[in-house]
Amino acid sequence: MHPKIAEDMSRVKEILREKGCIKDLDKVEESECLIPEGGKMIRPRLVTLAARLCGYDGTAHIDYAASVELIHNATLFHDDVIDSGEIRRGGKTLNVRFGNSFALLAGDYLMAKSFCLIAKCENPEILSAIADCFSDLVYGQLKEMDHDRDIDTPMDVYYKITDNKTASLIKTCLVIGGLLAGADQQTLNLLAETGSKTGRLFQIADDVIDYLAGENRTGKRRFHDVREGKMTMPAILLVRRCAPDERELFRTLLGKRDMAESDGMRIVTLLEKYKIINEIHAEYFRMHEDVTRLLGKINGNEFLPDFKALIDLIIGRLYSYTDKYLKDDGSEKSPGHE
Ligand code: FPP
Numbered sequence: 001m002h003p004k005i006a007e008d009m010s011r012v013k014e015i016l017r018e019k020g021c022i023k024d025l026d027k028v029e030e031s032e033c034l035i036p037e038g039g040k041m042i043r044p045r046l047v048t049l050a051a052r053l054c055g056y057d058g059t060a061h062i063d064y065a066a067s068v069e070l071i072h073n074a075t076l077f078h079d080d081v082i083d084s085g086e087i088r089r090g091g092k093t094l095n096v097r098f099g100n101s102f103a104l105l106a107g108d109y110l111m112a113k114s115f116c117l118i119a120k121c122e123n124p125e126i127l128s129a130i131a132d133c134f135s136d137l138v139y140g141q142l143k144e145m146d147h148d149r150d151i152d153t154p155m156d157v158y159y160k161i162t163d164n165k166t167a168s169l170i171k172t173c174l175v176i177g178g179l180l181a182g183a184d185q186q187t188l189n190l191l192a193e194t195g196s197k198t199g200r201l202f203q204i205a206d207d208v209i210d211y212l213a214g215e216n217r218t219g220k221r222r223f224h225d226v227r228e229g230k231m232t233m234p235a236i237l238l239v240r241r242c243a244p245d246e247r248e249l250f251r252t253l254l255g256k257r258d259m260a261e262s263d264g265m266r267i268v269t270l271l272e273k274y275k276i277i278n279e280i281h282a283e284y285f286r287m288h289e290d291v292t293r294l295l296g297k298i299n300g301n302e303f304l305p306d307f308k309a310l311i312d313l314i315i316g317r318l319y320s321y322t323d324k325y326l327k328d329d330g331s332e333k334s335p336g337h338e
Pocket residue numbers: 074075076078079082083085107108111134137138141165166206220
C-alpha cells in the first residue's frame with residue numbers, strides 16, 4: 001500500500017474508533033467499537049484513492065472516508081434487522097445480541113455521526129451526492145422487499161436492486177473523491193461508471209457466494225438468501241432453466257426460514273446440473289473486462305496501482321469460489337486467481 005494511503009487509513013480508523021462507540025450504555029461496553037477493526041476498509045480506501053488519484057492534497061478526504069464507513073455499517077445494522085441476519089463477520093449481529101430496536105437505533109446513531117463529519121466539511125456538492133446515495137440505498141432495499149419470495153423476479157429488477165442497495169455507495173465513494181479534487185465532468189463520469197459497475201459485481205459475487213460457502217469462509221450463514229426469500233442472480237437463472245418439478249421444489253424452499261442445509265445442497269446440485277455458476281462466471285468475467293477498460297481510461301499518478309489493486313480485490317473475490325466449477329468444462333479461467 002502507498003505509504004500516504006496507509007497513513008490516511010490509520011487516521012480514518014482513529015475517527016471510527018471515536019465515532020463508532022456509544023458511551024454510557026449498560027448493554028455495550030464503553031470500549032466496544034460498533035465498527036469492528038480489521039475490516040478491509042474498502043469504501044474509505046475508495047474515497048481516499050479517488051481523491052488522491054485526482055490530485056487532491058487536502059485533509060477532508062479523511063472525514064469523508066470515515067463517514068462512508070459509518071454509513072456502510074449503519075446499513076448493515078438495518079439490513080440484519082430486515083433480513084433477520086444472525087451472523088456477520090463471524091460474530092453475532094447486534095439484533096441477535098440486543099434486539100431489533102437497539103440495532104436500528106445503533107444504525108441511526110452511526111448515520112448521525114457520519115452526518116456530523118459530512119457537515120464539518122461544508123461541501124454542498126458532496127452533501128448532495130451523499131443524499132442521493134441515501135435515497136438509492138433505501139430504495140434498493142425497498143425494491144428488494146417488494147420482490148421477496150417472488151420466483152418470477154426479472155433480471156432487470158435484480159440489477160435495479162443491486163445497483164441501488166450496493167453499487168450506489170461504492171459509486172458515491174469514488175465521486176466524493178473526484179468532487180473533492182475538483183475533477184472535471186468527464187473524470188467524474190468515469191469514476192461514477194467504474195464505481196457502479198464494480199459495485200454491481202460486488203453484489204453479484206456476494207449472492208453467488210451465499211450458495212457456495214458458509215460461516216467458516218464468509219463469516220455469514222450459508223443459504224441465507226433463499227431462506228429469506230431473496231431471488232438473486234443464481235436463483236433467477238436456475239428457475240428459468242430447470243424442469244417444472246425442480247422449479248416447484250425451489251418454490252417450496254424459497255422463504256423457508258428453517259430450510260435444512262441438505263435442501264440448500266439440493267439447490268447447489270441443480271445449479272451444477274444447469275451450469276448456472278459457469279453461466280454467471282462468463283457474464284461476470286465480461287463485466288469485469290468492462291471495468292478493466294474503464295480503468296485504462298483513468299489518467300494515472302502514483303496512486304493508480306493501489307486503486308487498480310483495490311478494484312481487483314473487490315471484483316476478484318468471486319473467483320476463488322467459482323474456479324472449481326470452471327475446471328470441469330474447460331471454460332476460460334479467471335484472471336490471476338487460484
Ligand atoms: C446488504 O445486502 C445490504 C445493503 C448493501 C444495503 C442495505 C440498505 C439499507 C438497509 C437501507 C438503508 C439504511 C439506512 C440506515 C438508511 P445483503 O443482505 O444482500 O448482504 P449480506 O449478505 O451481507 O447481508
